[in-house]
Amino acid sequence: MYNLVLFRMLCRTGLISLELLTKSHRAQLEILVALKAGRSDFLLMDNSISSSHLAEIYMNMRCKNLSCRVLLPVDECDCRVCSRKDGFCSACMCLVCSNFDMASNTCSWVGCDVCLHWCHTDCGIRESYIRNGINASGAPGMTEMQFHCVACNHPSEMFGFVKEVFLNFAREWKFERFCKELEYVNKYFIKQRL
Known part of the structure; x- marks a missing residue:
């Protein structure tokens, strides 16, 4: 003590x-x-x-994730998250909770198409960063599920992201992992629309 x-x-x-x-x-x-x-x-x-x-x-000059350890801020990023959260690593930490894990090739993380910052799916849903938004085509009345980035506020559409994860990595998953990924799809598209 x-x-x-x-x-x-x-x-x-x-x-x-x-x-x-x-x-x-x-x-x-x-x-x-x-x-x-x-x-x-x-x-x-x-x-x-x-x-x-x-x-x-x-001294918060290097990432504390032993598997990452990049110099901070990553790529000298000065977004509102990297500049305010001392020791934040945009390469491996969640924009909301600032925690990291070693998950990859999964729908448990969602990223921004523009600034490439990442967020845990559960954190994004809990804080309403994953929500319905205006369709990119701009068609009146058309909406789509989007991740609204905490760092740059850019809306990234979710369907293409989920489709890409499943097309590229589902063959490698065991049954339990496949079921877990389907739970994330359910969180994205079914529960968010209710």
């Missing part, structure tokens, strides 16, 4: 610098990064990540 209080005090004072972190003992650095990131996997690592990368993760 004392260490946690000391850690919080150090964070508030601004005494922790990149230089100080790179010179600190490796075990101390791993503990600091694990505490700040709220992830115990930093304590269970081998030495495949350099101390300088750990220090950059602590």
